[in-house]
Structure formats: C-alpha cells, structure tokens
Amino acid sequence: MSTRETILDSVRAALGRRRPDPAAIAAEAAALLADPAAIRPALPVPDPVEAFALRVVSPKVGATLERIAALGALPAAVARYLDAHGLPHALALQPDPELRALDWAGYALRDTARPDEAAALGQALWGIAETGTLVFHSGADTAVLNHFLPLHHIAVLQAPRILPYLEDYAALSDPAPRNANLVTGASGTTDIEGSYVRGAHGPRFLHVVLVG
Amino acid sequence: MAATHADKVHVFKEDVTRALGDATLKLAIDRTTVTAERKRAAALVDFPEFAEARRRGTAIKNHVVANLDHYLEQFERNALASGAHIHWAKDADEACAIVIRLCRAAGARSVTRAKSMLGEEIGLPHALAEAGIERVETDLAEHIIQLAGETPSHIIWPALHKTREQVSELFKAAHRDPHKVEEVEAMVESARRELRDRFMNADVGISGANFLLADSGAVCTVTNEGNAELTTTPPRVHIVTAGIEKLVPSMAHAMAMLRLLVRSATGADLTQYTTFHTGPRRAGDRDGPEEFHIVLVDNGRSRMLADHGLREMLRCIRCGACMNHCVVYRQIGGHAYGATYPGPMGAVLTPALEGVEKAKDLPHACTLNGRCQEVCPVSIPLPTLLRGWRDRSWKEGLVPQAMRTGLGLWRFVAERPRLYRLGSAVAVRAMRLFRRGGWIASLPLAKSWTAYRDMPAPAGRTFMEQLRDRERQGGRQP
Numbered sequence: 001m002s003t004r005e006t007i008l009d010s011v012r013a014a015l016g017r018r019r020p021d022p023a024a025i026a027a028e029a030a031a032l033l034a035d036p037a038a039i040r041p042a043l044p045v046p047d048p049v050e051a052f053a054l055r056v057v058s059p060k061v062g063a064t065l066e067r068i069a070a071l072g073a074l075p076a077a078v079a080r081y082l083d084a085h086g087l088p089h090a091l092a093l094q095p096d097p098e099l100r101a102l103d104w105a106g107y108a109l110r111d112t113a114r115p116d117e118a119a120a121l122g123q124a125l126w127g128i129a130e131t132g133t134l135v136f137h138s139g140a141d142t143a144v145l146n147h148f149l150p151l152h153h154i155a156v157l158q159a160p161r162i163l164p165y166l167e168d169y170a171a172l173s174d175p176a177p178r179n180a181n182l183v184t185g186a187s188g189t190t191d192i193e194g195s196y197v198r199g200a201h202g203p204r205f206l207h208v209v210l211v212g
Numbered sequence: 213m214a215a216t217h218a219d220k221v222h223v224f225k226e227d228v229t230r231a232l233g234d235a236t237l238k239l240a241i242d243r244t245t246v247t248a249e250r251k252r253a254a255a256l257v258d259f260p261e262f263a264e265a266r267r268r269g270t271a272i273k274n275h276v277v278a279n280l281d282h283y284l285e286q287f288e289r290n291a292l293a294s295g296a297h298i299h300w301a302k303d304a305d306e307a308c309a310i311v312i313r314l315c316r317a318a319g320a321r322s323v324t325r326a327k328s329m330l331g332e333e334i335g336l337p338h339a340l341a342e343a344g345i346e347r348v349e350t351d352l353a354e355h356i357i358q359l360a361g362e363t364p365s366h367i368i369w370p371a372l373h374k375t376r377e378q379v380s381e382l383f384k385a386a387h388r389d390p391h392k393v394e395e396v397e398a399m400v401e402s403a404r405r406e407l408r409d410r411f412m413n414a415d416v417g418i419s420g421a422n423f424l425l426a427d428s429g430a431v432c433t434v435t436n437e438g439n440a441e442l443t444t445t446p447p448r449v450h451i452v453t454a455g456i457e458k459l460v461p462s463m464a465h466a467m468a469m470l471r472l473l474v475r476s477a478t479g480a481d482l483t484q485y486t487t488f489h490t491g492p493r494r495a496g497d498r499d500g501p502e503e504f505h506i507v508l509v510d511n512g513r514s515r516m517l518a519d520h521g522l523r524e525m526l527r528c529i530r531c532g533a534c535m536n537h538c539v540v541y542r543q544i545g546g547h548a549y550g551a552t553y554p555g556p557m558g559a560v561l562t563p564a565l566e567g568v569e570k571a572k573d574l575p576h577a578c579t580l581n582g583r584c585q586e587v588c589p590v591s592i593p594l595p596t597l598l599r600g601w602r603d604r605s606w607k608e609g610l611v612p613q614a615m616r617t618g619l620g621l622w623r624f625v626a627e628r629p630r631l632y633r634l635g636s637a638v639a640v641r642a643m644r645l646f647r648r649g650g651w652i653a654s655l656p657l658a659k660s661w662t663a664y665r666d667m668p669a670p671a672g673r674t675f676m677e678q679l680r681d682r683e684r685q686g687g688r689q690p
Contacts, residue, residue: 002300003300003301003302003306004300006302007284007300007302007456007508007510007514008281008284008285010510010514010515010517010518011280011281011284011456011514011517012281013518014514014515014517014518014523015278015279015280015281015517017281020279020281020282022282025275025279025282028275028279029275029461029462029465032268032271032272032275032461032465032468033464033465033468036468038261038264038265038268039261039264039265039268039468039471040261040265040468040471041258041259041260041261041481060480060481111498112498112499115408115409115411115412116408130481131481131482133482133486138497138498138499138500139494139496139497139498140496140497140498141498142498143498143499144441144445144498144499144500145441145442145445145446145499147441148438148441148442148445148485149442166467166470166471166482167464167467167468169467170462170463170464170466170467171464174428176294176428176430176488176490177490178489178490178491178492178493178494178497178500179441179445179487179488179489179490179500180430180487180488180490181441181485181486181487182482182485182486182487182488183484183485184481184482184483184484184485184486185484186484187436187437187438187484187485188436188437188484189352189400189436189437190244190247190369190436190478191351191352191353191356191369191370191371192352192356192371192374192376192379192396192399192400193240193243193244193375193376193396194243194244194247194248194369194372195396197396197397197400199400199401199404200352200400200403200404200436200437200438200439201350201352201403201404201407201411201437201438201439201442202437202438202439202441202442202484202485203438
C-alpha cells in the first residue's frame with residue numbers, strides 16, 4: 001500500500017467512515033461563510049475608496065498616499081515621490097501596457113527589479129479597503145520580485161478596483177494566478193527584542209498612488 | 213534518521229532550573245511577550261466581532277477535521293491539476309527523505325528556507341546538514357538562531373530569547389559587511405545585505421504553509437518580512453512541507469481564519485505579505501519556480517484524529533497566543549520545554565507527537581489558570597487536554613513515586629475535614645512566622661518555590677475560621 005493510501009486509510013478509520021458525501025460537505029462549508037458581516041470589522045466609512053485611503057496611511061499599514069485625478073498624472077506624481085526621497089528618476093516599471101503607454105520622458109526604465117533596486121512601480125490589480133491591501137497577480141507583465149526587491153515599492157491603484165472586504169477578493173480569485181500577492185504595508189520585523197523595524201528583506205517604504 | 217528534539221537528552225527540571233536562574237532570559241522573554249499581549253488586546257478592541265469570528269473559525273476547523281479525507285483528496289486533485297507535485301509522508305523521516313531526494317534531483321548546493329514549524333518538527337534543518345546541502349534560513353529570527361546553532365524558542369518569534377547585544381555579536385562574527393552602529397535598525401540592514409545574494413542564488417526554496425486551499429490546490433504563506441516570496445520565487449524549485457491539518461475549504465474560509473490568526477499572533481489585522489501559491493511558473497511568467505512540490509506530512513496527526521480529546525488540537529493554527537499569555541512560558545521560555553513546540557500548545561502536542569513517556573513532565577508545566585484557552589482563536593480547551601495527559605501519565609505509572617506518595621497523603625487528609633482544618637490552621641499560623649511585610653521570601657519545605665519568587669503571606673486565620681466568625685456575628689453570608 002502506498003503512503004498516500006496508508007494516510008488516507010488511517011484518517012478514514014479515525015473518522016469512522018468509508019466514503020465522504022461531497023454534496024453534504026460542500027453545503028456545510030458554504031453555510032460556514034453565511035453572514036460575513038458578523039465575523040469581520042465594519043469599514044470605518046461606507047465608501048470603500050475613502051475607507052481604503054484612510055486605512056493605507058494609518059499606523060496599521062504605514063504607507064504614504066498621493067491621490068491623482070487621472071492615470072496620465074502618474075509620471076509626475078512618481079517624480080515628486082522620487083525627488084522627495086532624493087532618488088534618481090530610475091524605475092523598475094512593470095511592463096503593464098497601460099503604464100507603458102504613459103509619458104515617462106526623462107526616466108531610466110527597466111522591466112524587472114535588480115537585487116539592489118531603489119524603486120519599482122507596479123499597478124495593483126485590486127485594493128481591499130478592510131485591510132488597506134494591494135493585490136498583485138503574477139503573469140507575463142507582472143514579476144513577483146518587483147514587489148519584494150526594491151527599497152521603495154510604489155504601487156498605482158485605480159479607485160474602481162477597490163473592494164470592500166477580503167471575501168470580496170476571494171470571490172473573484174478564479175482562475176487563480178500562480179502567485180496572488182497581497183501586500184499590506186512595507187516589509188517589517190519585530191524579531192529582535194520585539195522592536196519594530198522596517199525593510200527587513202523586502203521594501204522599507206510603500207507608496208500608493210490612488211487614481212480617481 | 214532525522215534528529216528531532218526528542219533525540220537530545222532533555223531533563224525538564226534541570227532545563228527549568230537553568231532558565232529560571234537566567235535573568236537575561238527573563239528580560240528577553242518579557243520584552244517580546246508583553247508587547248505581543250498588549251498588541252493583541254488593542255487589535256481586539258477594534259474588532260468587536262471577534263467572539264463570533266472565533267466561533268466561526270472554530271467551526272471551520274472542526275468541519276475540516278471532520279472531513280479531512282475529503283479535503284485531502286480534493287486538495288490533491290486540484291494541486292495536481294495546477295501542475296504541482298504531491299508527496300505524502302507518514303512521519304518525519306519520510307518527509308525529510310522526500311525533501312532531500314528532491315533537493316538532490318535538483319542538483320541543489322544551496323537552499324533557502326522560510327520559517328516553518330513543521331520543518332522544525334520533522335527535523336529538516338538537521339536532515340539537510342546531514343545530506344551536505346547548505347541551508348540558508350531567511351526569516352530574520354531563524355537566521356539569528358541558525359548563526360547561534362540553536363533551535364526556536366517560540367513559534368512566532370523563534371529568537372525571542374536573544375538580546376540585541378547577543379544578536380549584534382552573532383552578526384559581527386558571521387556577516388560579510390556587518391553593522392557599524394549598535395542599533396536594531398543597523399542589525400536588520402546587515403542581515404538584509406548578507407542574505408541578498410543568498411536569495412538570488414539558491415537552487416531550491418523551501419517554505420511551510422499557513423493554509424492549504426482545497427478548492428484550488430493553492431498554498432497560503434504569510435510573513436511580515438517578505439522572506440517567503442524571496443525564498444520561493446528565484447529558485448528553480450519550490451518545496452512546501454505542510455501538516456495534513458492545514459486544509460481549509462476555500463480562499464474565503466482562509467480569509468476568515470487569517471483575521472483570527474494575525475490578530476492573535478502579532479496584533480496586526482493582516483500580515484504585510486500574504487501570498488497564495490498555485491502551481492509552478494506558467495508560460496510567459498516573468499519569474500517563479502519551474503517545479504512546485506508539496507509534501508503532505510502526517511507525523512502523528514491521523515493518530516490524534518482518532519483520539520477525541522486530541523482531535524481538538526488539530527484545530528491549532530500556530531498563532532502563539534497561548535504561550536504569550538502563559539505564566540509558565542513567561543518564566544521559563546521556550547527551550548526548557550525541550551521540544552519543537554513550547555508553551556501550552558506544545559505541552560499538549562509534544563506528548564502526542566513524541567509519546568507521553570518522553571514528554572511526561574510537560575503537561576505538569578501548567579498552573580491550569582486557563583489563560584491559554586481564553587485567548588486561543590479556535591477555542592482549544594488546552595487545560596482540559598493537559599489534564600488528559602496528566603491522567604494518562606498517572607495511569608501509565610509515569611508519575612514519580614515521591615509525587616504519588618505526596619498526592620496520596622494529601623488525599624488522606626482532604627478526605628477527613630477535621631484533620632484538614634486542623635492542618636491548615638497550624639500551617640497558616642506557622643507560615644506567618646516567616647513573613648516580612650506581607651511576603652514570604654524563604655520558606656522551609658518550599659525552598660524550590662521561594663527561590664525564584666516571594667510567596668504572599670497568608671491571613672492569620674483560615675477561610676473556614678473567618679467564615680464561622682462572620683456567621684456568628686450574623687453578617688452577610690457569602
């Protein structure tokens with residue numbers, strides 16, 4: 001008998017049954033998700049976009065935020081951020097067609113972040129107001145490492161992409177990408193004497209540009 | 213054979229004595245656990261739905277445990293469909309053998325590892341060393357204890373027992389370009405510099421799993437440092453080791469559990485980096501592993517499932533809240549438990565994993581004050597389960613003779629109320645002879661107690677004596 005069978009057999013023996021009933025199990029699993037409002041914190045304001053904007057700059061997330069009216073204003077907004085941090089106009093820019101169509105004159109751009117990259121910019125697929133989370137899906141125009149290697153992680157998010165709660169994203173996650181990266185702040189650690197330090201391995205700074 | 217903690221000789225009493233005598237350790241434990249306790253409490257103030265969320269989380273895990281066969285098969289089916297390879301391991305040795313075989317097949321010289329308690333449980337660090345494969349721990353705390361040649365002392369903060377001065381020394385001795393100023397920020401940066409090329413040059417990345425999603429075959433990892441993604445993305449091969457109890461039906465269920473897990477562990481609402489991994493790199497992907505392996509490990513879990521008490525322990529989501537709130541853990545730290553999992557959850561789990569003979573002292577390292585059960589996000593009745601182990605070790609004759617005699621004597625007296633009242637009346641008066649300002653610093657026959665803390669001096673008369681007086685005076689009866 002294979003190890004697989006040995007394990008499954010001992011699990012079944014422990015449960016005292018031969019065969020599960022998938023339909024009954026699915027119904028029970030669905031019932032466990034009923035009334036989600038009872039098991040999650042309510043948004044501080046009803047509008048998910050405003051709730052996200054409040055949340056992302058709160059100490060819980062600790063990001064910085066700039067709001068712009070239209071995507072066309074992104075290169076100038078990014079320039080303001082880089083200038084404020086004394087950084088050159090150089091970026092690992094996600095090769096997202098919408099971002100690449102903007103006017104990046106004066107910028108040195110590359111597709112993927114180097115191990116010591118100062119700043120990377122990517123477009124979040126979704127935002128989640130409940131936690132101030134940005135969601136990125138890996139793919140042909142999204143390298144996972146672009147969210148983890150740079151010291152400054154800059155993310156652009158379009159307001160209509162903001163969902164109220166974590167479950168709302170879960171409901172949309174099909175088909176699953178190889179990696180769904182939910183980013184809620186910059187990298188941090190409390191591993192030395194419990195004191196909080198940012199930039200452990202991942203970015204030290206998270207800057208969000210919210211469009212709309 | 214993979215060495216686990218059980219192979220080392222741990223004498224619980226000696227370990228405890230050493231821990232209690234270590235003032236630095238007590239300071240280090242307090243620095244982290246006190247902060248953790250405060251942050252968790254603050255997080256719950258902002259989450260009035262916690263009680264209901266906890267009931268639901270408990271129900272979700274009970275549902276998974278009661279249908280574990282179904283969810284294992286569903287997870288396997290979906291993970292295979294996503295292009296993952298699934299391996300099954302009955303015990304620690306099998307699990308390590310599978311990982312080593314996969315590393316060798318990948319021609320691995322260097323592997324990076326993101327903290328996983330299951331990995332510690334099966335003795336993977338030791339197995340990799342024996343196989344001559346360089347292991348680079350990437351979680352900052354795991355990196356610290358790897359440099360120190362130690363094991364984790366907490367499941368969330370493995371290096372909680374280290375002071376900043378100790379960390380500084382370790383980094384200065386090991387890092388190529390160490391920090392120059394004695395500040396925690398500079399030390400963290402030193403580790404960042406040190407590990408950068410290790411991440412990028414590893415042949416295999418190994419992680420654990422916080423949740424396995426049955427309906428998609430996805431593996432969920434959570435970190436605050438981002439080291440899991442840096443561990444699992446650059447190498448050609450990603451290996452996940454996970455206990456079979458880590459399943460949840462779907463991502464929506466995982467979200468409900470994450471709300472409980474993160475608040476209970478660190479007091480945050482969500483970890484900074486929460487990633488769902490589904491299969492290997494796809495056509496056109498810019499990065500990610502070409503091979504994705506998931507090792508499903510039983511190692512005693514199906515045995516726990518057959519035991520109605522211990523089955524409840526399979527709900528555990530490894531948040532560490534029970535140890536942060538445990539008066540015993542906060543005195544002795546994690547190493548004194550001599551096992552992978554310390555604190556209340558460890559005292560229940562270790563006898564189940566390693567046998568009650570090897571871990572017979574652990575269920576006694578508990579005051580039964582019930583704090584652990586109170587804070588457990590999935591309502592595990594830890595004190596009841598600990599009592600179950602005490603009962604079992606009594607029945608199996610594992611309790612030392614001195615303790616059996618003592619308890620027999622106590623029982624003799626307790627069954628005779630007159631004798632008991634006389635004895636306690638003498639004791640409370642005698643104890644007051646040793647008091648200094650309301651406290652007793654040293655007491656004959658109780659030296660092992662008073663060596664580490666003072667005992668409050670008893671009132672001059674027993675409860676029963678005081679009650680009788682009140683009744684006589686016609687005062688309000690309690």
